[in-house]
Every structure is written in structure tokens, then in C-alpha cells.
Amino acid sequence: MTKKPDLMPGTLDMLILKTLTRAPQHGYGIALSIKRLSQDVLTVEEGSLYPALQRLLLQGWVKAEWKKTETNRRARYYTLTAAGRKQLGAELSQFDQMIAAIGRVLQDT
């Protein structure tokens, strides 16, 4: 089994928030979305996902509520809050700046 690239540090919160902009999701759903959208390149493990979710809850960027899934199971769904949306915007622009800066360094010949 080849080792998958690690998630860039500091980007997990942003990915979670971004995933939640489409619809409320449970933890498994978030992990699955990230995996699918990244075409299996990024894997979010439980060990980093759940601590991150607690952090986001604590900051008030997401809120959680228990709901039934389509298969009638109890699951905790996370919803983006207004503050979370604002935070996502801030992180995205920071991330763009960062990527652009890295790009400029790498393209220097």
C-alpha cells in the first residue's frame, strides 16, 4: 500500500468548512466528500477529523445536531454557521495568497 500524501497542515479546517457549504453533513459524510472530491488523494482520518470538528464547534463556526440518516440511523450533522462562512472566506483568501506566493518562488528560474 503506497502512502498517501499528508494533508497540508492548517488546511483541514478549511476543507471541512468548504464541504459543509453544500449541505449539512455528518462526520463520515465529510470524510467521504473530501476523499471523493480529491479523487482519493486526500484521506481524512478519524484521528484528525473529530478533534478538528470539536475545535470548529468551540469556535462557533459550525453547529451540530442529531438527525436521522436516509437509512434511519442516528447521526450528528454539522451545519456551517454565519461565523463559519466568514471564517472560510478568510481562510480561502489566505490560502490563495499562500499558494500564489509558493508558486512564485517555485517558478523562479
Place this chain on the structure above:
Amino acid sequence: MDFIPRFFRKLWIFIRREKFRGELAEEMAFHREQTAKDFQTHDVPSEAAKYAARRQFGNSTQTLEQSHDVVAFGFETALQDFRFAIRQLRNKPGFAATAILVLALGIGASVAIFGFVDAALLKPLPYQNPSRLVGLFESISLGPRFHLSYPDYLDWKRLNTVFSSLGVYENDGFIMRTAASAEQVGIARVSDGFSRTLGVRPVLGRDFRTGEDLPAAARTVLLSYATWQKRFGGRQDVLGQTVTLDGNPNVIIGVLPRDFHFAPAEPASSGLPFTTPMIVVAVTPSMA
């Protein structure tokens, strides 16, 4: 940043921490089941799928702990660590006993050494104006530190223009006669102005009067606080009683303060019944 809502969210989680952990565990169990199903649809047998799912997650207790640490107050983590430490020590009593013993010995030794250094070097002597107190010795051709003779003491005192006060002492042992037996007791014989030189006042009774150290004067004695407590039961009417030392009656005139110590004249052997000396006035001219 918004500290206050954050704090209240933390507090809310802290109050419902059992529920919080239960919900988190449930959430993670759900996650794991879904992943196991995921593996199953990829044509892996169900047992193998479960293991594969578990492998992917690693240690779920650890994840739970880490998730909790994110929202926990600092002291909760500390408390958890403390409980864990206690459990570990209980599991290995031999190791725990060794560790505690080593710590105890180490701390004990440090305290003992510090106690000595503190008393000997750091703390000022328990007298009035300790910085102005000096010890005097006679220098002779044999060496620098010799005791002086009584006539020398009288001369020094008469010729003294340097010191505001001059006192002498001698560490001595006497046989004390009691109703039941005769015991050896440690005693310091001192000159009349000795306690005044140190700036120590008796807590009970009076100090030696000037001239009370002359051979012609009546024999008098000051009790150390410990002696007063142990032998005389701390009674107030001890003043005026007599103690018989080497066959001579001595009148008790006072009691020294509880924290009074005079290390140079305290008996070295604790086998003696009196571990702290009485103080008695010099009654013979042999005051050395």
C-alpha cells in the same frame, strides 16, 4: 477574538461532559460502521472489512481523548494525567515503591542539608544584633584559639574599651540529685551579663543580677524552656525552688525563651536526660 462565547461553550461541554463523550463515541462508532460497509461493498468479507475499517482509524480511544482535549479546560487534562499516573503506579507497586522511596530519600536528604545550611549560614543567629556579636579567643604560641582563664576574663573585662558588653560561658556537666535518683545533666556556666550580651530575656522570672557570678553570691540557675516543660511541667511556681547540682542547692530564678539556643554550650550527647542545658551562674573562680 470572541473569548466569552468560547468560554461558555467550554463550560457547557464541561457540565455535560459525560454526554459529550457518549455522543462523540456514538458518532465515531457510526463513522466506523459506515466505513466497514464501504469496505464490504468492495467485495471484502465482513470480518476483514471490520478490521480494515478499524485499522484505518487506529486507536479510537486516543481519538476520543484528543477530541476531548480540544474542548477541555487545561485542568481537566491535568486531572486526567494525574488519574492515569495513579493507575499506572497501582499496577506496578514494586516500581511505585522504589520511585517513592528514592524520592523520599532524595527530598529528605535535601531538606536535612538545607536545614543545616539554613540554620548555620543563612538565618541570622537568634539574638539581638547578631551581626555585632563576635566570639573571642586567646591566641598563644601554640595556636590561635584557646579558652581564657578566669583572671584573664576579669582583666579583659576591666580593660575592654571596644565591646559594649563581654560575657563568658563554659559547657559543663553536673550531677543533679532528684528524689528518686541522681542524673548527669548538661549545663552551661555563664557570667552574670551573658544573656544581656546576647540580648535574651527570660520568659519567666529574672535574669542574673550583676555580681551574681561571684563566688560569694548565692547559687542561682536559669532553666531552659525544654527543661522547664519536661522536668517541672511548665509550672509557674518553679521560681524559688531549688535544684541540687553536685550536692549544692541552686535557686531557680527564671526560665529562658522557648526559641533560645546556644549551640556552643549545648551537650553533644543526647543520651543525657537533658538535651538542652540549664544555665547556671559561675560560682567558682575557675570560669575558664
